[in-house]
Amino acid sequence: MRIPRWTGALMGTLALAALVAIGGPRYGAAAPSGYTPQTRALTVTTVPLMVHEMQASLPFLKKAFAAGGVLGPKKEVYGFVPSTLVVYQGDTVNLTVVNPEDDDHTFTIREMGVNLEVKGLASARTSFVAKKVGVFSYTCAYDEHLPYMWGQLVVLPDSAAQ
Ligand SMILES: [Cu+2]
Numbered sequence: 001m002r003i004p005r006w007t008g009a010l011m012g013t014l015a016l017a018a019l020v021a022i023g024g025p026r027y028g029a030a031a032p033s034g035y036t037p038q039t040r041a042l043t044v045t046t047v048p049l050m051v052h053e054m055q056a057s058l059p060f061l062k063k064a065f066a067a068g069g070v071l072g073p074k075k076e077v078y079g080f081v082p083s084t085l086v087v088y089q090g091d092t093v094n095l096t097v098v099n100p101e102d103d104d105h106t107f108t109i110r111e112m113g114v115n116l117e118v119k120g121l122a123s124a125r126t127s128f129v130a131k132k133v134g135v136f137s138y139t140c141a142y143d144e145h146l147p148y149m150w151g152q153l154v155v156l157p158d159s160a161a162q
Helices: 006-023 052-056 060-065
Strands: 039-050 077-081 084-088 092-099 105-109 114-118 122-129 134-139 150-156
Touching: 039 052, 039 084, 052 060, 077 150, 092 105, 092 114, 105 122, 114 122
Parallel strands: 039 092, 084 150
Antiparallel strands: 039 077, 092 122, 105 114, 105 134, 134 150
């Protein structure tokens, strides 16, 4: 059977058109990341680091907590452990905050509207979606624990996911 010469050119054009339709290079548009947002269960513990109850075992704290001391009588140092959380944009964070000590705390991310109350000797849960890329501080809102009790939530762009 004889195949007309123009058939080869036509087939080449159709193949190119199909390739572009499937997903060839798209100039001027952001490449799709292909990342599927995940639900991440994260647990943070509130940990006493330098608090009034420790003065008996750490005598230098008496000076630190004295009036005019480096901490003063109205401040205590607590930490969030871990102090850095990393997720990708679009992830859902199912967060549990565990407080094994008797002071109340909050886990607060102002930019995301997260403000979780965590009573003493209890745990609390919340859930939120990390919609924006960036570095967001989480703090305890109690004045007695500021500026010491804080950490950072790092929200990476979904395009950075492997
Ligand atoms: Cu606190």
